[in-house]
Amino acid sequence: MTATLIYAAIINGILSGGLYALLGLAIVLIFRTTTIANFAQGEMGMLSAFLLIMYATALPLPLWGQWLATVLISGAVGALIYWLILRPNPQAEHLNMTIRTLALYSLIFAVVSYRWGGNEPYTVPSLFPAHTVDIGGIFVSVEQVGSLSVMAILGVAFLLFFRFTETGLTMRAVAINPDIAGLLGINVGRVSLLVWVIAGFLGGVVGLLVAPQSFLDTTLMRPYILKAFTAAVLGGLYSFPGVILGGLLLGLAESFASIWISPHLREPFAFLVLLLILLVRPEGILGTRHRVRV
Amino acid sequence: MNSIKLSILIAGSLFAATGAFAESGVTDDTITIGATAAATGPIASSCYPVTQAAEAWFAKINERGGIHGRKIAYTVLDDAYSPQRAIGNVRRLVEQDDVFAVFGGCGTATAAAALSYLKTKSEVPYLFPYAGIGELVSPTQPSIFALMPLYDQQLGAILPFAASQMEPKPATAAMISANIAGADAWRAAAKSYFDANGIKLLYDELVEVTSPDRTTFVVQAKSHNPDLLVIVDAAPGAARFLLDMQQQNWKPKMVVGASPMTAEQFLDPVAGAADGLVVAAGFVAPPTADAAKECVDTLAKTHPDVKPSHYSMFGCLGAVVFVEALEKAGRDLTRANLISALESMSGFESGISGPIGFSPDNHLGITSVMPFGVEAGAFKIVGDPVSIK
Numbered sequence: 001m002t003a004t005l006i007y008a009a010i011i012n013g014i015l016s017g018g019l020y021a022l023l024g025l026a027i028v029l030i031f032r033t034t035t036i037a038n039f040a041q042g043e044m045g046m047l048s049a050f051l052l053i054m055y056a057t058a059l060p061l062p063l064w065g066q067w068l069a070t071v072l073i074s075g076a077v078g079a080l081i082y083w084l085i086l087r088p089n090p091q092a093e094h095l096n097m098t099i100r101t102l103a104l105y106s107l108i109f110a111v112v113s114y115r116w117g118g119n120e121p122y123t124v125p126s127l128f129p130a131h132t133v134d135i136g137g138i139f140v141s142v143e144q145v146g147s148l149s150v151m152a153i154l155g156v157a158f159l160l161f162f163r164f165t166e167t168g169l170t171m172r173a174v175a176i177n178p179d180i181a182g183l184l185g186i187n188v189g190r191v192s193l194l195v196w197v198i199a200g201f202l203g204g205v206v207g208l209l210v211a212p213q214s215f216l217d218t219t220l221m222r223p224y225i226l227k228a229f230t231a232a233v234l235g236g237l238y239s240f241p242g243v244i245l246g247g248l249l250l251g252l253a254e255s256f257a258s259i260w261i262s263p264h265l266r267e268p269f270a271f272l273v274l275l276l277i278l279l280v281r282p283e284g285i286l287g288t289r290h291r292v293r294v
Numbered sequence: 295m296n297s298i299k300l301s302i303l304i305a306g307s308l309f310a311a312t313g314a315f316a317e318s319g320v321t322d323d324t325i326t327i328g329a330t331a332a333a334t335g336p337i338a339s340s341c342y343p344v345t346q347a348a349e350a351w352f353a354k355i356n357e358r359g360g361i362h363g364r365k366i367a368y369t370v371l372d373d374a375y376s377p378q379r380a381i382g383n384v385r386r387l388v389e390q391d392d393v394f395a396v397f398g399g400c401g402t403a404t405a406a407a408a409l410s411y412l413k414t415k416s417e418v419p420y421l422f423p424y425a426g427i428g429e430l431v432s433p434t435q436p437s438i439f440a441l442m443p444l445y446d447q448q449l450g451a452i453l454p455f456a457a458s459q460m461e462p463k464p465a466t467a468a469m470i471s472a473n474i475a476g477a478d479a480w481r482a483a484a485k486s487y488f489d490a491n492g493i494k495l496l497y498d499e500l501v502e503v504t505s506p507d508r509t510t511f512v513v514q515a516k517s518h519n520p521d522l523l524v525i526v527d528a529a530p531g532a533a534r535f536l537l538d539m540q541q542q543n544w545k546p547k548m549v550v551g552a553s554p555m556t557a558e559q560f561l562d563p564v565a566g567a568a569d570g571l572v573v574a575a576g577f578v579a580p581p582t583a584d585a586a587k588e589c590v591d592t593l594a595k596t597h598p599d600v601k602p603s604h605y606s607m608f609g610c611l612g613a614v615v616f617v618e619a620l621e622k623a624g625r626d627l628t629r630a631n632l633i634s635a636l637e638s639m640s641g642f643e644s645g646i647s648g649p650i651g652f653s654p655d656n657h658l659g660i661t662s663v664m665p666f667g668v669e670a671g672a673f674k675i676v677g678d679p680v681s682i683k
Contacts, residue, residue, distance in 0.1 A: 008513040008542075117334035119342070119599070121530050123563045132543045141541040215530050215563065217336050219504070258510045263499060266507065 009259045010252065015144055016227075017251020018151035019206055023221075023228035024235070024243040025158055026202040032175040032238055033195045036086070036097045042225030043108040044081070044200060045207030048074040049216050050112055052208060053124055067127055071204045078200020082193050113218045126212035147209045154205060155244050162240060171195065175238075230274045236287020245285055249273075317628045318418075319394025325361070325620070325627065328369040328391055329399040330383035330408055335374035336504050340529045340559045340605050341400030344424050345370045347589065347609030348398050350596040355617055362625040369393070375504070377407030384408045388418055394629065395419035398612050400605065402427055403503070406475035412438070419629055422612035422659075424605065426552065427476040431658040437629065439636055439652060441577075441612055441659045445476055445526055446483035447682040448552045448575035451663045453487045455680055456522070456550045456573045464521035464547065468497035470511050470535065472527045480526055480552070496520050503528050512538040521547045529559035536564040536572075545571065553577060556666040556673060557604035568668040573676065575663040578607045579646040580673050586646055589614075607646060614644050615659065648679055 023041060030038045048070055056066040056073075085100050128146035132139045162168035173181040174191045182188045211220060231250050235242025250270055257269035277284065319326040332341040349368055356365040369391060371383035380401075387393045396418060399405060405425030412420045419437040423430070426445035430438055457464055467488055471477045477500060488495050496518040501511055512535060515523065523546040525532050532555050539545065549572045554560060556576035561568065579586045581602035589610035590602045600606065620627065622635035640651040650659040667676035
């Protein structure tokens with residue numbers, strides 16, 4: 001394997017892994033605070049990409065302004081999802097809540113397919129120019145560098161937010177025990193709403209980063225959502241740094257497998273890694289064992 | 295005896311009252327046909343215009359009174375490029391909707407799936423899908439007809455042309471193929487050409503049509519630095535290759551492709567990245583050609599939101615040929631008469647393709663391809679028609 005291929009594998013692996021990590025962060029955020037597995041996280045990103053090209057690009061704003069508007073709208077969509085679908089009957093069983101997200105997944109797909117599926121796939125403008133940068137003989141596109149930068153900034157901002165802000169501390173308290181958090185005066189409902197707003201933001205950002213690279217169609221996020229869950233499990237379902245690490249490791253593992261061994265091993269290798277981690281360390285790389293008093 | 299006569303009288307009256315015609319999908323005033331097509335999914339932008347253009351042409355014919363007093367009713371079911379759904383769709387069209395013929399549609403994988411079912415219903419005509427699989431025409435099936443040259447035939451014709459345009463001649467090649475039915479045939483055809491002409495095949499891989507990842511293949515192919523790159527993939531996937539090649543700052547001496555790379559769904563996303571680089575096998579006039587005007591205007595009338603493309607031109611071509619066959623079959627329309635009409639078609643000038651002809655031994659209508667190149671972001675026919683084998 002030449003140095004060029006190694007560097008290409010690293011760059012592609014970090015790019016993919018960063019996307020899995022961002023999406024995984026949204027999944028872990030919702031799971032930690034509400035114990036709901038949000039299977040619609042990917043479709044929320046897909047919807048954001050469609051909102052960009054169908055509506056936001058008509059706004060009298062520069063492209064970065066249209067992107068920002070779309071991300072903000074994505075947060076609002078997250079809030080709407082919480083208000084209409086998750087907030088009613090909050091005492092329902094976890095299975096009930098999880099199936100609501102599965103139904104939402106199908107609903108978003110069906111609506112978008114009906115409305116815009118006929119002319120897919122679409123070309124989505126990238127926020128970054130289509131130039132290539134030569135770094136020591138390795139060619140990296142400005143789009144790749146830009147996407148990596150966005151992912152890195154968001155990831156760090158996310159971790160700092162939860163570690164050092166009062167709102168982040170409040171969310172962590174709700175994640176540990178929502179009943180006690182409520183008794184301590186924390187508005188659990190408002191925290192849950194904020195969680196879904198942030199999940200909407202993250203899904204929107206991932207959708208807008210993926211769509212220019214892949215062309216936009218209604219199945220855009222399907223390869224990513226499973227990997228995002230894998231990243232979340234790899235890192236430990238309760239650890240934010242863990243899901244970031246899990247995502248990056250997953251991206252690098254499948255990138256090296258596809259370039260070094262065979263492109264057809266990309267998908268199976270990723271899940272092989274997942275199986276191994278679950279067998280050897282089921283709590284994930286940075287997760288801790290959770291014991292429940294009975 | 296009186297009761298028997300009465301029964302016959304009643305049966306005859308019922309027959310007359312329904313206006314029933316002896317053939318499935320044909321009544322006094324309607325010919326019902328159907329299709330399974332990717333109206334949604336990863337290749338919808340390519341495939342759906344095939345059926346939309348055919349719908350538009352049929353609407354135009356219906357406005358003029360139809361064929362021998364019968365209008366064409368065209369039912370299109372969405373398969374989202376899923377072979378399983380395609381089988382379900384054709385089963386429904388044949389067994390529930392009782393169509394006269396399965397017409398058109400698009401997608402090699404789904405056509406292969408539809409074919410697997412329709413082979414068991416040999417009386418039902420299956421006509422002109424946009425699909426490059428050999429099983430459609432080899433061996434010749436009584437009621438299955440194709441227009442689109444197979445991908446192995448396209449490559450067999452376009453590779454020698456492409457090589458003749460290169461100086462010096464290519465010494466090495468790489469090939470990336472969609473992992474769909476028929477891939478073995480076109481890969482074998484390409485390898486046969488390479489072996490016969492001393493071109494070393496350095497890289498040969500299959501890629502999933504529905505997978506968004508092309509970067510891995512581009513990185514691997516680039517590492518071999520071939521003179522010639524052959525791509526047989528759906529239009530969006532082929533466009534993805536070109537864009538990833540641009541990102542990787544890699545430009546082989548020539549990129550050779552099959553008919554999906556003569557489509558606007560390939561050209562529009564790649565913009566200038568294909569200029570002077572791509573040669574592909576086309577078999578229907580581009581929508582910008584003068585001869586294409588009637589098809590383009592007809593499409594605009596019923597589907598103004600659909601951009602004319604190679605695929606819509608193919609859909610129009612299929613409809614034109616089908617209508618011609620219906621005319622020839624006459625008022626006494628049966629599946630057998632339709633098949634006879636098609637098999638007797640020789641040198642039919644559609645105006646938007648080479649001459650079209652069928653025979654009892656040959657059910658593939660088009661016998662030559664046109665070499666398409668890209669200049670200043672637009673398609674251009676860069677050579678004389680090349681006969682296919």
